[in-house]
Amino acid sequence: MTHPENDPAYEGLTVNEGVEKLPSVNPYFKPKARRKILSSQEFVDGILAGDISILGQAVTLVESNLPSDQKIAQEVIEKCLPYSGKSIRIGITGVPGAGKSTFIEALGMDITNNGHKLAVLAIDPSSERSKGSILGDKTRMQELSSAKNAFIRPSPSAGSLGGVARKTRETIVLCEAAGFDTIFIETVGVGQSETAAQSMVDFFLLLQVTGTGDELQGIKRGIMEMADGIAINKADGNNIEKAKVAKQQFQNALMLFPPHQSGWVPQTLTCSATEKTGINEVWKMMQDYVAFTKKNGYFDQKRTQQAKYWMYETIHEQLLNSFYQNKEIERRLPQYEHLVLNNEITSFVAAQQLLQQYFNNIK
Amino acid sequence: MTHPENDPAYEGLTVNEGVEKLPSVNPYFKPKARRKILSSQEFVDGILAGDISILGQAVTLVESNLPSDQKIAQEVIEKCLPYSGKSIRIGITGVPGAGKSTFIEALGMDITNNGHKLAVLAIDPSSERSKGSILGDKTRMQELSSAKNAFIRPSPSAGSLGGVARKTRETIVLCEAAGFDTIFIETVGVGQSETAAQSMVDFFLLLQVTGTGDELQGIKRGIMEMADGIAINKADGNNIEKAKVAKQQFQNALMLFPPHQSGWVPQTLTCSATEKTGINEVWKMMQDYVAFTKKNGYFDQKRTQQAKYWMYETIHEQLLNSFYQNKEIERRLPQYEHLVLNNEITSFVAAQQLLQQYFNNIK
Numbered sequence: 001m002t003h004p005e006n007d008p009a010y011e012g013l014t015v016n017e018g019v020e021k022l023p024s025v026n027p028y029f030k031p032k033a034r035r036k037i038l039s040s041q042e043f044v045d046g047i048l049a050g051d052i053s054i055l056g057q058a059v060t061l062v063e064s065n066l067p068s069d070q071k072i073a074q075e076v077i078e079k080c081l082p083y084s085g086k087s088i089r090i091g092i093t094g095v096p097g098a099g100k101s102t103f104i105e106a107l108g109m110d111i112t113n114n115g116h117k118l119a120v121l122a123i124d125p126s127s128e129r130s131k132g133s134i135l136g137d138k139t140r141m142q143e144l145s146s147a148k149n150a151f152i153r154p155s156p157s158a159g160s161l162g163g164v165a166r167k168t169r170e171t172i173v174l175c176e177a178a179g180f181d182t183i184f185i186e187t188v189g190v191g192q193s194e195t196a197a198q199s200m201v202d203f204f205l206l207l208q209v210t211g212t213g214d215e216l217q218g219i220k221r222g223i224m225e226m227a228d229g230i231a232i233n234k235a236d237g238n239n240i241e242k243a244k245v246a247k248q249q250f251q252n253a254l255m256l257f258p259p260h261q262s263g264w265v266p267q268t269l270t271c272s273a274t275e276k277t278g279i280n281e282v283w284k285m286m287q288d289y290v291a292f293t294k295k296n297g298y299f300d301q302k303r304t305q306q307a308k309y310w311m312y313e314t315i316h317e318q319l320l321n322s323f324y325q326n327k328e329i330e331r332r333l334p335q336y337e338h339l340v341l342n343n344e345i346t347s348f349v350a351a352q353q354l355l356q357q358y359f360n361n362i363k
Numbered sequence: 364m365t366h367p368e369n370d371p372a373y374e375g376l377t378v379n380e381g382v383e384k385l386p387s388v389n390p391y392f393k394p395k396a397r398r399k400i401l402s403s404q405e406f407v408d409g410i411l412a413g414d415i416s417i418l419g420q421a422v423t424l425v426e427s428n429l430p431s432d433q434k435i436a437q438e439v440i441e442k443c444l445p446y447s448g449k450s451i452r453i454g455i456t457g458v459p460g461a462g463k464s465t466f467i468e469a470l471g472m473d474i475t476n477n478g479h480k481l482a483v484l485a486i487d488p489s490s491e492r493s494k495g496s497i498l499g500d501k502t503r504m505q506e507l508s509s510a511k512n513a514f515i516r517p518s519p520s521a522g523s524l525g526g527v528a529r530k531t532r533e534t535i536v537l538c539e540a541a542g543f544d545t546i547f548i549e550t551v552g553v554g555q556s557e558t559a560a561q562s563m564v565d566f567f568l569l570l571q572v573t574g575t576g577d578e579l580q581g582i583k584r585g586i587m588e589m590a591d592g593i594a595i596n597k598a599d600g601n602n603i604e605k606a607k608v609a610k611q612q613f614q615n616a617l618m619l620f621p622p623h624q625s626g627w628v629p630q631t632l633t634c635s636a637t638e639k640t641g642i643n644e645v646w647k648m649m650q651d652y653v654a655f656t657k658k659n660g661y662f663d664q665k666r667t668q669q670a671k672y673w674m675y676e677t678i679h680e681q682l683l684n685s686f687y688q689n690k691e692i693e694r695r696l697p698q699y700e701h702l703v704l705n706n707e708i709t710s711f712v713a714a715q716q717l718l719q720q721y722f723n724n725i726k
Contacts, residue, residue: 081706096715111648166711172707222585224619253616256587263577307703314714319682322722340670343444344534348668349437351677357687363724 023276040075049180052151056179057115063156075171077158080177080332085303087181088290089172091197093189093223094207099233101140103186103273104351110279111182117149120174123193124185125164137188151180162317165196172200189223199225199313201305202299203289206230206281208250210242224250225257228266228289231282256273262298264289279280300315328361329354371549382482384675403438406489410443410541415514417581420539421604425533440533443540447647448666451545452535454560455553457570462596465502466570466636467547471507474545480512484632486551486556487518488527498549513542525680528559532673552586561589562669563677565662566652568645569593571613588620591629592648598633598641606633625661627652691724693716 038057040044045056049101059191061073094100104120111118122135138152145152153284156167172183185201187193224230230250235243250268258265267285271278294301323329336350378387387409388681399408401420409417424436457463474481485498501515506573508515519530548564550556551722561567569590593613598606623629632647634641656662686692699713 027487037667057663074709077709078712081709083624084706089407170709170711191374222588225585225588249615249619252612252618256612258615273426304704308700311699311710313684314711315718316679318714319686323682333395336674337671339676341667343447346440346444346533347674348533348677349441350674351681356676359725362722 001293011065026176026265039081040072043072044079044177045078047076047174048083050179052178055151055174057172058152058173059153062167063158065158073170076171078087080134080173083177084173084345085176086173087176088203089183089185089201090286091187091194091201092207093187093194093197094209094233095189098207099191099273100186100207100211101137103233103271105141105144105230106273106276106279107282108141108150108184109147110276110283112144112147114283116182117180118151118154118182118184119172119180120144120150120186121168121171122153122155122182122186123161123164123168123177125158125161125193125196135188151175151178156215160317161192161196162313164193165183165200166310166314169200194223194226198280199309201288202293202302203228204287208232208246209234210239210246217362224253228284229263229285230254230266230268231278233273234269235278236272236275240270246270259342262289262293262302263296264292264298270303322362323358326358326361329355332357376392384659391617394460403435403442403527406435406439407540410537411446411540415541418514418518418537421537422534425530425537426521428521436533440536442537445542447536448539449540450535450546451566451649452546452548453649454548454550454567455570456550456555456557456560456568457572457596461552461572461582462499462636463549463570464500466594466596466634466642467549467640468504468507469636470645471504471513471547472510473639475510475512477646479523479545480543481514481545481547482535482543483513483515483549484531484538485509485516485518486527486531486560487551488521488524488556495570498551499573514538514541522554523680524559525676527556528563529673529677531559532563546692555680557589559564562672565656566591566649568649571595571609572597573609574627589617589621590617591625591627591652592645593617593629593631594645595631595633595639597632599635599638603633605726609633625652625656625665626659627655627661635714641673670715685725686721687720689721695720 016189028105038054043054043058043061047058057074058073061069061076064070064073092100092104094103106359108118108120113238120141124135135155137154146152153174156164156171158164166214170183170184175183185197187197189206192234206223206229208230208233232243232250233248246268247268254266254268269278269281269285271282273279289301293302324333332354334343336354339345340347401417406421406424407415410421421436421442422441424432427433427436455463455467457466471483483504487498498518500517504515508511516534518530519527519534521527521530531548535548538546546564548560550560552569557567567589569586569592571593573595593608595606595613610631611631617629617631631640632648634645637644638688653662656665687696696718699708699717702708702712703713
């Protein structure tokens with residue numbers, strides 16, 4: 001039997017099509033599906049033609065940690081780069097219970113019904129799933145995941161937030177090259193993911209809910225100040241009055257913060273994702289923001305800042321890793337922590353001595 | 364003429380006393396005052412005895428950038444370390460116009476009149492003075508700077524915020540060893556200084572004023588969330604009602620933030636530094652905070668976190684400096700920025716190539 005890799009009968013098939021075609025010579029034999037049947041140029045051609053299946057396979061390569069996959073992924077990304085950038089990137093965060101999946105589906109359907117192509121990505125670096133919500137969960141967004149012009153992916157898993165953020169940015173490049181003009185980046189709102197998301201989106205939306213005083217307090221420090229808009233969800237039924245009160249509270253709080261660099265004044269809206277009210281107003285707010293910041297130049301300025309930020313962020317991450325993964329440093333770090341905590345040496349002297357050992361060690 | 368350094372007639376004198384004693388052999392000749400007449404042990408003995416003049420000279424050594432001064436300074440600091448830590452460290456920030464100097468003087472007099480020894484330090488790394496207010500300006504705090512148990516110093520100048528922060532921390536060690544049980548760290552509220560200050564104090568106070576909507580917005584992002592207490596100053600005359608309204612606004616805003624790790628609920632008070640009303644209540648709030656956090660263990664936990672933080676912060680700063688000051692990197696960085704901004708390579712690839720060149724270059 002000729003190996004599928006060399007058999008012209010399998011040429012041009014996707015991985016899944018190829019696997020299905022294999023004859024059942026041995027019912028227990030399932031050859032490992034080889035994902036590298038396409039060349040990097042074939043991936044690029046498929047992506048630029050808007051082929052969702054090929055886009056999905058390319059994203060799988062990007063998410064993979066295998067060096068061979070990464071090699072092809074980087075080639076694909078580089079070739080797609082000139083076609084990237086032409087989209088609106090929107091970050092959406094909210095605590096578990098805010099109704100994020102329902103909201104994203106309602107907003108997403110509104111957007112795709114208006115002729116746009118929407119990609120929904122997620123940043124969630126924790127090895128175990130965040131409490132309660134699973135980001136990018138298609139089972140919770142069934143209508144949207146079946147929509148022709150929507151593409152939904154769960155978060156890559158890459159060990160560190162830096163790794164997840166990088167793969168998400170690379171996925172954005174591929175989606176934009178495939179013609180997706182609106183990108184959602186979803187985060188959970190209880191970790192560092194929001195800072196990463198904020199550094200790769202144009203507009204940052206905070207999804208809130210009403211309830212008791214405690215529920216209002218679920219947000220991590222700094223997120224409210226990051227928001228370009230706040231949407232108070234579940235403004236329906238008995239909750240409508242509470243939602244209006246919450247809207248006023250947030251508007252008052254936002255007034256106490258310094259102005260945003262963009263010049264935009266963050267808005268607070270109420271909506272109900274289940275009843276699909278107030279959803280179009282949220283989309284309109286985002287479009288207004290984009291028009292406003294494109295007009296005053298801030299839109300492009302922010303994208304420039306972000307591109308530079310990620311280069312430096314990657315450099316810093318690797319410089320620190322090189323230090324902390326150094327065997328001598330790994331060994332001595334706890335000893336120095338101990339000396340500092342016991343007031344035996346200053347943190348400055350401890351740092352100096354450790355650095356000296358590091359630089360002597362890597363030469 | 365025997366040089367003062369070798370002349371027993373000058374032994375044990377302070378720098379200023381020695382200079383005054385010199386005969387006027389040449390009225391135009393002013394020998395450069397040499398600050399190293401004391402040994403490090405003499406400095407330590409003077410500090411432990413609570414000698415303010417010697418403390419002042421030691422702090423001058425700490426602030427100096429001369430290697431010879433730094434050598435002695437580090438010896439003095441190391442010997443004082445075991446005697447440090449026994450104080451309450453309070454960060455005070457507010458925008459220019461909040462009345463910081465008047466407030467610090469009023470609060471400081473209240474504290475020293477209650478039997479405490481107070482040191483007032485400042486963090487202001489800008490090479491030009493911050494707009495309007497000069498931190499640690501004794502001319503604005505004349506009563507306090509004459510008080511027997513008060514010690515006021517302007518910010519060290521050290522080029523970088525990291526350098527200023529380090530010298531401030533080292534100065535805290537000396538002040539505590541000299542018996543100062545209360546330390547103020549003053550910052551302006553418009554730069555990165557607050558994060559540095561927050562990482563070296565126990566309690567962080569935000570000083571606000573009332574006025575138009577705009578004036579309320581002078582605070583840098585993130586500072587309101589950092590505050591353990593807010594004091595609304597200038598609650599006097601026609602301003603009293605406005606101050607009460609502002610107090611309510613801030614209390615409402617604070618309720619929207621997640622709880623502090625300390626378990627403490629930040630309080631908002633009104634006061635008038637010029638009329639000296641509400642000042643003792645601010646001091647009482649700080650004492651309540653200390654009692655509360657000592658009881659639940661957070662006080663010591665935070666100090667431990669801070670000590671470790673500064674060791675790692677110093678390490679990171681030097682790792683980055685080593686990269687950015689590398690000649691090859693200096694040369695190539697702008698080229699790579701350009702490639703990234705033109706979408707010719709990803710920020711990730713740019714970072715990888717720069718790092719490769721750096722590590723090849725330092726071996």
